[in-house]
Amino acid sequence: MQKRFVTIWFRHLLTDWMTIRQPDLKDIPFVFAAPHHGRLIITAANTPAEAQGITAGMVAADAKAIVPGLKVIDDIPGQNLKLLKALGLWCIRYSPIIAVDPPDGLIMDVSGCTHLWGGERGYIKEVVNRLRGKGYDVRAAIADTIGTAWAIARFGQVTPVIEPGGHTNALLPLPPAGLRLEPVVLERLHKLGLITIRSFISMPRSVLRRRFGEGLLLRLAQALGQEDEVIIPLLPVQPYEERLPCLEPICTKVGIEIAIQRLLETLCKRLQQEGKGLRTAVLKGYRVDGKLEQVQIGTNRATYNSGHLFKLFELQIAKIEPALGIELFTLTAPKVEDVSPLQEALWAGKPGLDDLGVAELLDRLAGKIGPGAIHRYLPDEHYWPERSVKVAGSIRERPSVDWRTDRPRPVQLLNRPEPIEVSAPIPDYPPMLFIYKGKRHQIKKADGPERIEREWWLDAGQHRDYYNVEDEEGQRYWLFRSGHYAGSQGNQWFIHGFFA
Numbered sequence: 324m325q326k327r328f329v330t331i332w333f334r335h336l337l338t339d340w341m342t343i344r345q346p347d348l349k350d351i352p353f354v355f356a357a358p359h360h361g362r363l364i365i366t367a368a369n370t371p372a373e374a375q376g377i378t379a380g381m382v383a384a385d386a387k388a389i390v391p392g393l394k395v396i397d398d399i400p401g402q403n404l405k406l407l408k409a410l411g412l413w414c415i416r417y418s419p420i421i422a423v424d425p426p427d428g429l430i431m432d433v434s435g436c437t438h439l440w441g442g443e444r445g446y447i448k449e450v451v452n453r454l455r456g457k458g459y460d461v462r463a464a465i466a467d468t469i470g471t472a473w474a475i476a477r478f479g480q481v482t483p484v485i486e487p488g489g490h491t492n493a494l495l496p497l498p499p500a501g502l503r504l505e506p507v508v509l510e511r512l513h514k515l516g517l518i519t520i521r522s523f524i525s526m527p528r529s530v531l532r533r534r535f536g537e538g539l540l541l542r543l544a545q546a547l548g549q550e551d552e553v554i555i556p557l558l559p560v561q562p563y564e565e566r567l568p569c570l571e572p573i574c575t576k577v578g579i580e581i582a583i584q585r586l587l588e589t590l591c592k593r594l595q596q597e598g599k600g601l602r603t604a605v606l607k608g609y610r611v612d613g614k615l616e617q618v619q620i621g622t623n624r625a626t627y628n629s630g631h632l633f634k635l636f637e638l639q640i641a642k643i644e645p646a647l648g649i650e651l652f653t654l655t656a657p658k659v660e661d662v663s664p665l666q667e668a669l670w671a672g673k674p675g676l677d678d679l680g681v682a683e684l685l686d687r688l689a690g691k692i693g694p695g696a697i698h699r700y701l702p703d704e705h706y707w708p709e710r711s712v713k714v715a716g717s718i719r720e721r722p723s724v725d726w727r728t729d730r731p732r733p734v735q736l737l738n739r740p741e742p743i744e745v746s747a748p749i750p751d752y753p754p755m756l757f758i759y760k761g762k763r764h765q766i767k768k769a770d771g772p773e774r775i776e777r778e779w780w781l782d783a784g785q786h787r788d789y790y791n792v793e794d795e796e797g798q799r800y801w802l803f804r805s806g807h808y809a810g811s812q813g814n815q816w817f818i819h820g821f822f823a
Contacts, residue, residue: 325434325467325487326432326434326467326468327432327433327434327437327443327465327466327467327487328430328431328432328433328465328466328467328468328469328472329418329430329431329433329446329447329450329463329464329465329472330424330428330429330430330431330463330464330469330472330473330476331414331428331429331431331450331451331454331461331462331463331476332427332428332461332462332463332473332476332477333406333407333410333427333428333429333459333460333461334427334460334461334462335367335368335369335370335459335460336367336403336406336407336426336427336459337355337366337367337398337399337402337403337406338353338354338355338367338368338369338370339369339458339459339460340402340406340459341353341355341369341396342369342458343457343458348369348394350371351371351392351394352368352369352371352372352374352375352377352390352392352393352394353368353369353371353372353393353394353395353396354366354367354368354369354372354377354383354386354393354394354395354396355367355368355395355396355397355398355399356383356395356396356397356398357397357398357400362382362383362384363382363383363384363395364380364381364382364383365377365378365379365380365381365382365383365386366379366398367379367398370460372386372390372393375389375390376389376390377389377390377393383395403425403426403427404423404425407423407424407425407427407428407429408423408557410429410454410459411423411429411557412557412558413613414429414431414450415557415558415609416568416609416650416651417431417433417436417440417446417449417450418431418432418433418436419556419558419560419561419564419566419653420432420554420556420560421556421557421558422554422555422556422557423557424473428473428476430469430472430473430554432554433446433465436566437465439566439568440568443465443484444484446465447463447464447465447483447484450463451463462476462477462483463476463483464476464479464483464484464485465483465484465485466485466489466490466493467485467487467488467490467548468490468545468546468547468548468552469545469552469554470502470503470542470545470546470547470552471485471490471493471494471546471547472485473501473503474493474494474497474501474502474546475493475497475501477500477501478497478498478500478501479493479497490546490547490548491547494520494524494546494547495519495520495521495524496519496520496521497519497520498518498519498520499512499513499517499518499519499520499523501520501546502520502539502542502543502546503542504538504539504542505538508535508536508538508539511534511535512535520543524543528540531543561655561656561657563590563593563594563599563601563655563656563657563659564653564654564655564656565586565589565590565653565654566651566652566653567582567585567586567651567652567653567654568650568651569582569648569649569650569651569652571648572610572611572645572647572648572649572650573608573645573648573649573650573652574645574646574647574648574649575645576640579608579640579643579645579649580633580637580640582649582652583606583633583636583640583652583654584629584633586606586652586653586654587629587632587633587636587654588629590604590629590654590656591627591628591629591632592627594627594656594659594662595627598661598662599625599627599659599660599661599662600622600624600625600626600627600659600660600661600662601622601625601626601627601632601656601658601659602621602622602624602625602658602659602660602717603619603620603621603622603656603657603658604619604620604621604632604636604654604655604656605617605618605619605654605655605656605657606618606619606636606639606652606653606654607652607653607654607655608643608645608649608651608652609649609650609651609652609653610645610646610647610648610649610650611646611647611648611649611650612646612647614646616643616644616645616649618636618639618640618642618643619639620632620635620636620639620686620690621686621689621694622635622682622686623682623685623686623689623717623718623719624662624682624717624718624719625659625660625661625662626662626682626683627662628683631683631686634687634690635686635687635690638687638690638691639690681718682718685697685718698714698715699714699715699718699720700712700713700714700715701713701714701715701720701722701723702722702723702724702725702726702727703723703724704723704724705778706775706776706778707775707777707778707781708732708736708775708819708820709736709737709738709739709740709819710778710781711727712736730773731791731822732801732820733799733800733801733819733820733821733822734820734821734822734823735820735821736801736819736820737818737819737820740803740817740818740819741759741817741818742815742816742817743757743758743759743802743816743817743818744757744758744816745757745758745802745804745816747804747816751772751788751808753766753769753770753771753772753790753792753802754766754769754790754792754802754816757792757800757802757816757818759800759818764794764795764798764800765794765795766792766793766794767793767794767795768792768793769790769791769792769793770790770791770792771788771789771790771791772788772789772790772804773788773789773790774786774787774788774789775787775789775803784805785805785806785807786805786806787803787804787805788803788804789801789802789803789819790802790803790804791822798821799821799822799823800818800820800821800822801818801819801820801821801822802816802817802818802819803816803817803819804816805817
């Protein structure tokens, strides 16, 4: 795929931001200034101030002498980076790969994105008009390389769209500043009369290196596409993501359902081709007012069944508030797993956990009552009862050990044993009665003891002697005495579980 990049230049980033916050400043010349070596130096000026000759780098006192009514505002350190990050996150609707370009720009990798807006010209027009509608004075350009797009956005005079392969010719009439060079290099080029890139682009590389340093060669190679330029996206790029821009903002449930179906069909087709299935999926809706709507689903086993996944999202649609409308939907699968194609059974077999219908039923139940309400447990390699069971990570996870069947175990095991009062006759005999939560239980049948030693490599303490007991109502309990029989000193007794 042909790489294409867009750079956006916010010509008056800080002052536009202040004007948006305080509209009454729109026609008043004002600047931001910061102290530097005992003087206030202008860091940014708005358009009315620039029209009267005020520029960044001037001393604020000199500027006020030129424009007596000039308003000076204290500079906010780091505010430009905060603004660029916020604007970059807003621009995610146009491309998943966006990087901040300090002090006043954004870089977007738009490869494969522009056709969603009717082509590159329509794409650039949409981005620029939306940002200008927010109150920012911007210029943007698109080209094969970041360097060329950056130069055209700031110094181009003809067109913001450089056709594929045309970046070299587009650079020739531009000034050297379009290559993002250091001020000292720019000054040296100007002194030598090299006022356009055309005037030195054909010079031998050894001459350019000797006179202007390695930095000029690197920037020139990046602009010409001879050297790759790495950018760090604001958000990590998801390998499985589909995007659906809307010609008109979507406000209805039916419209949202149609968008989800289209996204699922495209994503699931790709997953099926690659032998993958999703375990989690996130749907994001970018609203016209700039806010983000988001819902998420999860599955018990990897799947690319778009019909089943749509049923799960259907349960979440009520949580989406479109307000004035959603203009872009994205569907991301942050967690995927390998999935084997299932053979259709020729006869009805034993369903079990491998049955796809069971997994889909659990997914729908989780969508209605919440994933935290459904658990699957597996045996764990521990002697201590409360450690002998663990929560399964998925429906397909296999146990590392077998369930213990040589000794009876209660169906319901308390997370922590609870103390009880017990009356026991002699050592190693089961209790005759016990009191639990204020209720007296007379024991009619009992079996035990079963001694379970404490796992000394994990913690210290007494062993336990367990008894299975049945009271006069036929209810069965799992009780234990902590440590050896202590005679008249008494022992600590606990209830740990309930049999069916």
